[in-house]
Amino acid sequence: MSLVDLIMPKMGESIMEATILKWHKKPGDHVKLDETVLDIATDKVDTEVPSTYEGTVSEILFAENDVVPIGSVIARIQTQGAAFVQPQASVTTPAAVAPAAPQEQVVESEDIPYQPTAININRPPAAIRFYSPLVLNIAASEGISMSELEAIPGTGNEGRVTKKDILDYIAAKRSGRKPAQQTTPDTGSQAMVQTGQQQKLQESAPTVGYSGNAEIIEMDRMRRLISDHMVRSKSTSAHVTSFVEADVTNMVIWREKIKQEYEKREGDKITFTPLFIEAIVKCLKKYTWLNASVEGNNIIVKKDINIGMATALPSGNLIVPVIRNADQLNLVGLTRQVNNLANAARNNKLKPEETQGGTFTITNVGTFGSLMGTPIINQPQVAVLATGVIKKRPVVIETEQGDSIAIRHMMYISMSYDHRIIDGALGSTFLSAVAKELEQFNVNRDF
Numbered sequence: 001m002s003l004v005d006l007i008m009p010k011m012g013e014s015i016m017e018a019t020i021l022k023w024h025k026k027p028g029d030h031v032k033l034d035e036t037v038l039d040i041a042t043d044k045v046d047t048e049v050p051s052t053y054e055g056t057v058s059e060i061l062f063a064e065n066d067v068v069p070i071g072s073v074i075a076r077i078q079t080q081g082a083a084f085v086q087p088q089a090s091v092t093t094p095a096a097v098a099p100a101a102p103q104e105q106v107v108e109s110e111d112i113p114y115q116p117t118a119i120n121i122n123r124p125p126a127a128i129r130f131y132s133p134l135v136l137n138i139a140a141s142e143g144i145s146m147s148e149l150e151a152i153p154g155t156g157n158e159g160r161v162t163k164k165d166i167l168d169y170i171a172a173k174r175s176g177r178k179p180a181q182q183t184t185p186d187t188g189s190q191a192m193v194q195t196g197q198q199q200k201l202q203e204s205a206p207t208v209g210y211s212g213n214a215e216i217i218e219m220d221r222m223r224r225l226i227s228d229h230m231v232r233s234k235s236t237s238a239h240v241t242s243f244v245e246a247d248v249t250n251m252v253i254w255r256e257k258i259k260q261e262y263e264k265r266e267g268d269k270i271t272f273t274p275l276f277i278e279a280i281v282k283c284l285k286k287y288t289w290l291n292a293s294v295e296g297n298n299i300i301v302k303k304d305i306n307i308g309m310a311t312a313l314p315s316g317n318l319i320v321p322v323i324r325n326a327d328q329l330n331l332v333g334l335t336r337q338v339n340n341l342a343n344a345a346r347n348n349k350l351k352p353e354e355t356q357g358g359t360f361t362i363t364n365v366g367t368f369g370s371l372m373g374t375p376i377i378n379q380p381q382v383a384v385l386a387t388g389v390i391k392k393r394p395v396v397i398e399t400e401q402g403d404s405i406a407i408r409h410m411m412y413i414s415m416s417y418d419h420r421i422i423d424g425a426l427g428s429t430f431l432s433a434v435a436k437e438l439e440q441f442n443v444n445r446d447f
Helices: 133-141 146-150 163-175 189-202 221-236 249-266 273-286 331-346 424-439
Strands: 002-007 017-023 036-041 046-050 055-060 067-069 073-079 239-247 292-295 298-301 307-309 360-364 383-387 391-399 402-418
Touching: 036 073, 133 146, 133 163, 239 424, 249 331, 249 402, 273 307, 273 331, 273 360, 273 424, 307 331, 383 424, 402 424
Parallel strands: 307 360, 360 383
Antiparallel strands: 002 073, 017 036, 017 067, 036 046, 055 073, 239 402, 292 298, 383 402, 391 402
16 A cells, blocks of 8 residues: 655646646545546636546545645545655746747748848846736735735745745734845846736726616636736737738638538538638748747747637637647648637636647637627737628629629738737738738639
8 A cells, every 4th residue: 555646737837826626536535547536727727637546535635726836735545556656746947948049031922021030039038027816916905015025035936926925924914023025136127017017907996886786796717817818918018900801702612612521521510710720820931920929028939830719618708729730730630620629618628738838819700790809919929810700792803804893702800919029011911911811712722
C-alpha cells in the first residue's frame, strides 16, 4: 500500500490558480485510473480533473469554491503496490527561448502597398509583475492601492502575490502590525501602466438606486470573467475598426452545390466559417504583423497561425476555442476542427489547452443576423475580424458589355486592430485582401 498525491494540474502558461467547482469523490470512495475526481474552473475554461492513479481516496485537502494554486496537493489516494515517489507537477516557467534573428521577408505579391519592417526583439523587456484577477479583486474591495500592492512580498511562482499573501497582508494591517514590504526595487512606470489598467477594471461601480420595477441579476462566474477581459482589452489596446464589403456570390454558389456531397463523403456539414478561415490564413502569411502580440516595447510576430473562433454557448456566454496551425490544414481539416471545437464548446467539453495560444480571432456576427460589428480584440492578440450576415442585394457590376445591375450575395467584413502597431494602411490593406480572397473564390474547386 502506498499514499500518492493528486496535484492541481497546470492549465496553461498564464494560469496560476484554479477554483474547485465540485468534488465527484469523497474520502473512502474507490477511483479508477483517469476517472473524474473533481471539476475545476480557471479564467479560460471549466474542466474535469481525472485521477492519475487507481485506488481509494484517502484525504481531500480543499473544499468546493476554494481557489488553489497550480501545483498544490489537492487530495491523496491510497494505492496498491510498492510505494514510489509521486512526480511533481510542472509549475516552473518554461525556459525562455531566444527569439530567432529577424529574417528578410519575401514579398509574395507586388500589389502589397505597405508592409512594416521586422525589428530586433532580442532586448529583454522590463519586468512587469503579474497579478491574478482574484488578487486584484481582493485589493479593490479592501481599498489597497496599486503602489501598496506592489510592495507586498509574493510567495508564488516568480514572486507573484497569491491569495494567501494578500489576505495575510490585510490581516496584519487590521491588527496594527506593520505588514511586510517588498524589498525589490520599484519596477517603474511600465509596471504601473500595466497593473493600473487592471486595477481600473476591478473597481466597483457606484451603487444605483432603482425607482421602478427591476430585476437585479448577479453575474455568473463566466460572465464576470468575460466582462473583465473585455474592459481590460479596451484599456490595453488602441482600438480602430475598418470595414469592407465583399461579393461572396461564388462562395455561396459553391457551398450550395457541394454541401450534400460533402456531408455524404465526410460525414460532416460544411459551414461558411472554415471558408472564411481559409481566406484569413492566406492573408496572414502575407501580412505577418496581424499575427502578433505586444509585450512592452517589443512586437512579437508569431510564426504559428492559430485561429481563435468566437463561439456562443447555450448560456449566452462566449468562449474562443483555437484551431492550432490552421495554415497546415486543408479545407476538410479546417471544417472538421471548426465543427469539433464548436460542439465541444456547446457541450462544455473543451479542454483548457483548446482555448490557449490563439494568434488571431474571427467572430461570425452574421450568425445572429447582424450586418456588421465592431469586435473587441482578444488579448494579447492585435486584431479580430467579424463577418456579417450574407444578404442578396442589387449591385452594379462591371462586365465586358458595360455596367449592369445584378442580384449578388453581399457581406460586410469588419476588423478591429491595435493601433499601437497596426496603422490604418496595414489594417485596411489586410482587410481588403481578405475580401478579395473571398470574392475570387473558385467556384469549380474541389474540397
